[in-house]
Amino acid sequence: MIKENLQKIKQSIPENVTLVAVSKTKPIADIQEAYNAGQRIFGENKIQEMVDKYEALPKDIKWHMIGHLQSNKVKYMAHFVDLIHGVDKLKTLKGINKQAKKHNRVINCLLQVKIAKEETKFGFSFEEIESILSSEEITALENIKIVGFMGMATFTDNQKQLQEEFSSLKKLFDTLKTQNSSLKILSMGMSGDYSLAISKGSTMIRVGSSIFGHRNYN
Numbered sequence: 001m002i003k004e005n006l007q008k009i010k011q012s013i014p015e016n017v018t019l020v021a022v023s024k025t026k027p028i029a030d031i032q033e034a035y036n037a038g039q040r041i042f043g044e045n046k047i048q049e050m051v052d053k054y055e056a057l058p059k060d061i062k063w064h065m066i067g068h069l070q071s072n073k074v075k076y077m078a079h080f081v082d083l084i085h086g087v088d089k090l091k092t093l094k095g096i097n098k099q100a101k102k103h104n105r106v107i108n109c110l111l112q113v114k115i116a117k118e119e120t121k122f123g124f125s126f127e128e129i130e131s132i133l134s135s136e137e138i139t140a141l142e143n144i145k146i147v148g149f150m151g152m153a154t155f156t157d158n159q160k161q162l163q164e165e166f167s168s169l170k171k172l173f174d175t176l177k178t179q180n181s182s183l184k185i186l187s188m189g190m191s192g193d194y195s196l197a198i199s200k201g202s203t204m205i206r207v208g209s210s211i212f213g214h215r216n217y218n
């Protein structure tokens, strides 16, 4: 089923949209199956779990960290992580920079922007994003590169609200892109809302359950 699910999604999205297969909680065998079907980008939300999978699986996989970061564990993934989606603190950016430097790498990061109305969602406010991107303290960090934004919409069926949340982030992205040519990725959309997110300008979707089936936790 994993192969068929992947094919169905790939066929339904534009070519310029990148699919991150969210494999959190799923076993190695499932990821291998998706890999055999051609998928190369996988997303995990726990560092230790991602490290274990990285070690067990083919080395041409690109691993994306999509979860809320535990700063003290960044060091375990600094040598291989391809993109970190959920950066929502300056301190975390500095921590990633420090670990990346040890491996002589530049780690690509997305700033998480709070677009949902729920209190529980992490992320910077729109005002904070603007000030971070122009702050000398951040531009001085040579071992990280801010390549775009990540947003998570409210958990709701209200299409109008989802549209507004996605559109607001797209607007911010377009505005700041004119001043900052490194901004290329807009990560928004999950199993339930990726079509809508793409119609509102997403360039990268994070899809788990529609590929691997539902999860019992997380």
Ligand SMILES: *Cc1c(COP(=O)(O)O)cnc(C)c1O
Pocket (backbone or CB within 6 Å): 022, 024, 045, 066, 067, 152, 190, 191, 192, 206, 207, 208, 209, 210, 218
């Ligand atoms: C789990 C997760 C996803 C994937 O969710 P699905 O609804 O299973 O597609 C996407 N993004 C983040 C940040 C997640 O934690």
